[in-house]
Amino acid sequence: MQKYSRNSRISAITKILIENPNKIMSLNYFSEMLNAAKSTISEDILVIREIMETLEMGMIETIAGATGGVRYVARIGEEEEKAFANAICETLRDKSRIVPGNFLYITDIMLDPTIVHRAGVILASRFSKAKADYVITVETKGIPLAYEVARYLGVPLIVARKNSKVTEGTSVTINYVSGTTGRLGNMGLAKRTLKTSSRCLFIDDFLRAGGTVNGIADLLNEFDSELIGIGVLVDSKEVAKKLPTPYISLVDYHGVDEEGNVVMEASEK
Amino acid sequence: MQKYSRNSRISAITKILIENPNKIMSLNYFSEMLNAAKSTISEDILVIREIMETLEMGMIETIAGATGGVRYVARIGEEEEKAFANAICETLRDKSRIVPGNFLYITDIMLDPTIVHRAGVILASRFSKAKADYVITVETKGIPLAYEVARYLGVPLIVARKNSKVTEGTSVTINYVSGTTGRLGNMGLAKRTLKTSSRCLFIDDFLRAGGTVNGIADLLNEFDSELIGIGVLVDSKEVAKKLPTPYISLVDYHGVDEEGNVVMEASEK
Numbered sequence: 206m207q208k209y210s211r212n213s214r215i216s217a218i219t220k221i222l223i224e225n226p227n228k229i230m231s232l233n234y235f236s237e238m239l240n241a242a243k244s245t246i247s248e249d250i251l252v253i254r255e256i257m258e259t260l261e262m263g264m265i266e267t268i269a270g271a272t273g274g275v276r277y278v279a280r281i282g283e284e285e286e287k288a289f290a291n292a293i294c295e296t297l298r299d300k301s302r303i304v305p306g307n308f309l310y311i312t313d314i315m316l317d318p319t320i321v322h323r324a325g326v327i328l329a330s331r332f333s334k335a336k337a338d339y340v341i342t343v344e345t346k347g348i349p350l351a352y353e354v355a356r357y358l359g360v361p362l363i364v365a366r367k368n369s370k371v372t373e374g375t376s377v378t379i380n381y382v383s384g385t386t387g388r389l390g391n392m393g394l395a396k397r398t399l400k401t402s403s404r405c406l407f408i409d410d411f412l413r414a415g416g417t418v419n420g421i422a423d424l425l426n427e428f429d430s431e432l433i434g435i436g437v438l439v440d441s442k443e444v445a446k447k448l449p450t451p452y453i454s455l456v457d458y459h460g461v462d463e464e465g466n467v468v469m470e471a472s473e474k
Numbered sequence: 475m476q477k478y479s480r481n482s483r484i485s486a487i488t489k490i491l492i493e494n495p496n497k498i499m500s501l502n503y504f505s506e507m508l509n510a511a512k513s514t515i516s517e518d519i520l521v522i523r524e525i526m527e528t529l530e531m532g533m534i535e536t537i538a539g540a541t542g543g544v545r546y547v548a549r550i551g552e553e554e555e556k557a558f559a560n561a562i563c564e565t566l567r568d569k570s571r572i573v574p575g576n577f578l579y580i581t582d583i584m585l586d587p588t589i590v591h592r593a594g595v596i597l598a599s600r601f602s603k604a605k606a607d608y609v610i611t612v613e614t615k616g617i618p619l620a621y622e623v624a625r626y627l628g629v630p631l632i633v634a635r636k637n638s639k640v641t642e643g644t645s646v647t648i649n650y651v652s653g654t655t656g657r658l659g660n661m662g663l664a665k666r667t668l669k670t671s672s673r674c675l676f677i678d679d680f681l682r683a684g685g686t687v688n689g690i691a692d693l694l695n696e697f698d699s700e701l702i703g704i705g706v707l708v709d710s711k712e713v714a715k716k717l718p719t720p721y722i723s724l725v726d727y728h729g730v731d732e733e734g735n736v737v738m739e740a741s742e743k
Contacts, residue, residue, distance in 0.1 A: 207528075209525065210521075212521045217529055219489055252479075255482065256483075257485070313666075317631075348618065361586050362587065397579070
């Protein structure tokens, strides 16, 4: 069987760790795949851990014991995170994004993989200790971001539907009042989607009046499950009150000022 | 400024390439970041390219010229791809997935990041030469997979909405007949979503009668844009006909047989 150089092993191990965020990978796995002793693999991983930390590119954690191994936890450096939030603000300050009714067009941002990927890494790193069993969102715009957070936390995603679908079997539906429109809406989840007694993290694109969050909390309640955190790309500073749990946002939207400018700033950490 | 060992540089470059799929990264970028000569970086990349090819983990392409550099193109080895498709078949053969009306519950699969990520890499690698400007899907279940394909192709995602939303401004809506329900439906896209004369790749969870695909083709037509390919996780062998362009699926669904078994097999390549 082929032997590989340290350089080659390090490249392969880096790739596999990065592609399996928050998943414990055993040294045996790498040892068999790369035909090298476990002690050699350990040394390889040490190199990877050091350069990740030096360049603020993420952490490699060691988990001891029989089911142990190593795990890649994604993160982005402080400076890079600030620059990223400022760049989003800059993009969103474009006046042509104002849609009648004081809404802001952010769909393009929420569907741009380079932006969503980074935002997902940032939110996942903030919730890396939260012990979430699932990430939950409500259709539609927040799905890619919620997916990235789920991927980086290594947990499944759940999407609450605004209209329950014929192809999902029995579902539980609750009513909620949308803070944005003031209207009564429905939100549902197929019964088989979610195990009871689960800890769920809610991720969405925009946090406005909090009606959706309260709806999600009610819905989770029906599954004897708990909302343990909220993460959004944009929050609207004025209206997000009375939430069942604190939230994290990357940028704050302060509305449109008298000159018609979009007022947007990076969220405080 | 700090110097790094070859091992460390290779780990960092591997990570950055993997996290920026299909994006051309200049040698200058790595050279400045890692404080090393471009010739040194070139040698580092050679090591990465060789091990990726040996282990069938992807390709590193070199792009010559002033705007040149290197680019990571994701792929999965032939054997691993087969094993993956077979594992999906095995999961989907579970009889409890049958939902009244000969539907199959696949939502959990479509929201599981470990499955969606791999399926996304496979579909993206099949369409890597298709020169897509966008990946398009229709809400809701296919969004995570479409997002992954878009991410690996390095293009934006577009999501057609079944109800146009107040926060997206002027939109174009078309009618289509759902092959699944036989009913007339609406499908819309905000006008600013898509540049005209674009090449779009349609990605979805399930291809059944093709009504949605034809709707997407009509919608793209309204934007003077073109449907250049179709990729799905599951296709229903019997009914997918009269499509505007050929499609790629990972597994084929042949319905439920007389004994009540779900008949499912890996798609031929």
